[in-house]
Amino acid sequence: MSARKLIATLGACALLATGCGGSAPMGAAGAAAGRDEGPVKIGALHPVSGSNAVDGQQMRRGAQMAVDAINAAGGIKSLGGRKVELVTGDTQGKADIGQSEAQRLISAGAVGLVGTYQSAVSTNVAVVAERNRVPFVADVTASDAIYAHGYKYVFRVQPGSKVIATAAAQYLQQVSQQAGKPVKKVAFLHEQSDFGSGAADAFTQAARQLGIEVGPNISYDAASVSDLTAQVTQVKASGADVLAVAGYYRDSLLAAKAIASVKPDLNAVWGVSNGAFDQPKFVTDAGDLGALYFSTNYHYDATNPQTAALREQYQRTYGDPMRTGAVLSYDAVQVIAQAVEKAASTDPKLVRDAIAAAQVAPLTVGAGPIQFAPNGDNRNAMAVLMQIQDGQVKQVYPPEKAESRPEYQVTWRP
């Protein structure tokens, strides 16, 4: 077989693979029968199979725990104590499947949807929710683009990527000043898709306003990268005093390995929406390599006793620490359930209006109750600074959410 034939066949294969995706059937029937009787249904869309299944499973459980808590407290009182039921869909992490599953849950009578973990999936689910006039409260969805469309039925609990990146720049300036080593130049290492470069752009903008120089800006392909030594060497050569990293789990672990071997002349390693630096698993996997890494991200509120109780219950039931995503799902279900309570109705339009006016106490870090801006974003969503200290991820800044003081240093330079 010649090389050309091989390529032709490979090409055909690629076409086949994309063709298989197909597009989901688009039912327009939104109003479903059965909303007025039986339990009040809330739809949960998460990737419980596929490569993000662990997080998807966590989030579905988080949503279920919120439903169980509401039922244990007597259900929806304004509707005569009607129980709440979680109806679930598996997005498999794919946008088209998320879309058809959203349609299915709406047809099954869901008064609202929560989900979905991946921004690409949420983008499609948002369209379905808007068209069917059923509220969709995103738990984990970083992309800001969805909230620039003027949707009326789409909300979000977590802080958007811009909020996180801006906070990262501000916290960096404040913490470095307090440590007596004010930051001058930040090198930014990020994966190259919307997530990483969006974080880098927003961070750069915020940092420049604070008088911090940002550069070099080094990106890499998260799917194919197998070593980041050369990139970290570039950082070392640039003379930056802080390295900011926005990546997913696998590549951030590679970055930690590269940083440990190159040992650039840094004061701190600073995660921005980083998918690894605040994970308990990273602490185990990276060990000493990741010690004292900072991370600015959304987080379950470690200073809130209610959150602690919920996480303990989760740990007891499932034998696994409850992640932030699951706590956000819990918050999102609370938002919908309290809106149904307030509206005293299961009409999605009335529920939507109640959500828009809602004030819900979050179990994730927030600057106040969950409260939505006109674009659907949570006004009080807040990013918190964390650091790996003594083998644990601790909230260190701002002071009112801190469990511990930030230690502004890197391990290889005492």
Next chain:
Amino acid sequence: MSETAQRAALAPEVSPPQKKDRGFLGRAGVVGGVLVVAIVVALLQSGSGLVVWQSVVTGLLTGGLYGLIAMGLTLIFGVLDIVNFAHGALLAVAMFISFGMVQATGMHPYLSLVIAIPVLFLIGAAVHRGLLSGTGGSSLENQLLITLGLSLLLENGLLMLFGAEPKTIALPSDFQFPLLGAVVAGSRLYAFLGAILLGALLYWLLRRTRLGTAIRAVAAHGPGAELVGINVRRIHTLTFAIGTACAGAAAALAGPLVTVTPTLGEQFNITAFVVVVLGGMGNVVGALVGGLLIGLVEQLTTIYLGGQSSLLGVFVVFILVLFLRPQGLFGRRSA
């Protein structure tokens, strides 16, 4: 080296005749020249010798790993004409075997080679006997779909058994040492040396043993080999098993370098295919050299394009090779 390298091509390629052939040394010279220019340009671009030097070192070390993975793939392709899409998934299976062994017994990760290689050899033999040998006469697309299906099956099987959570195989006593300013991780160096050693071993096997001669005979002309009394089916199965065992070796050597996930194979599959085509399909030594080149190209692209997808540079080289020398750098074209 010129003659042997050319004869190392296992499968004669059918490709349009070209006007002239520079010969092996000529081609190596051209490739070397292009590389030197590329490095000089990179030097001008980055303005830092250290950055370029580190890129070259990292590129070569990573490239060894690519070569190692591509060797098994190219062997299978050269002898059986099978585009084995399951190669990456089999690699992932071997990684999990290695991970499992290290977890369960606390053995040294490299010791898991002793288990990963024979187990993958057996899996390879079973896969060929059970799934592929029956498709001998059927179209290429059939075999392709079978291996593609197998890779899906393996990946999802791993997902079911081990979950999607990324795992790491830690090398106890991994070390770093400076090489003229660049940093080299011990684990990476071992993988590189392992790749060279394994390439030499495979080369020796194909050149100097009866089995190797039989494999080359089957690759060159199946019916002819059958006529002189070679059991072609057996050779096919053995070759597939050896190729798969290469993935096993690559997995055990690369384990400490990567984060182990069930979908890990995808990460290497595309690169390995490019390496195979670059090195000349069916050419084991070509795969190793192609791997080194692709590793370098990937790292240098990072310097040129400020770190946009390094695959971009890889594919540019890939397309150039397809245009200029579709039989690959070391492939032999039919006279």
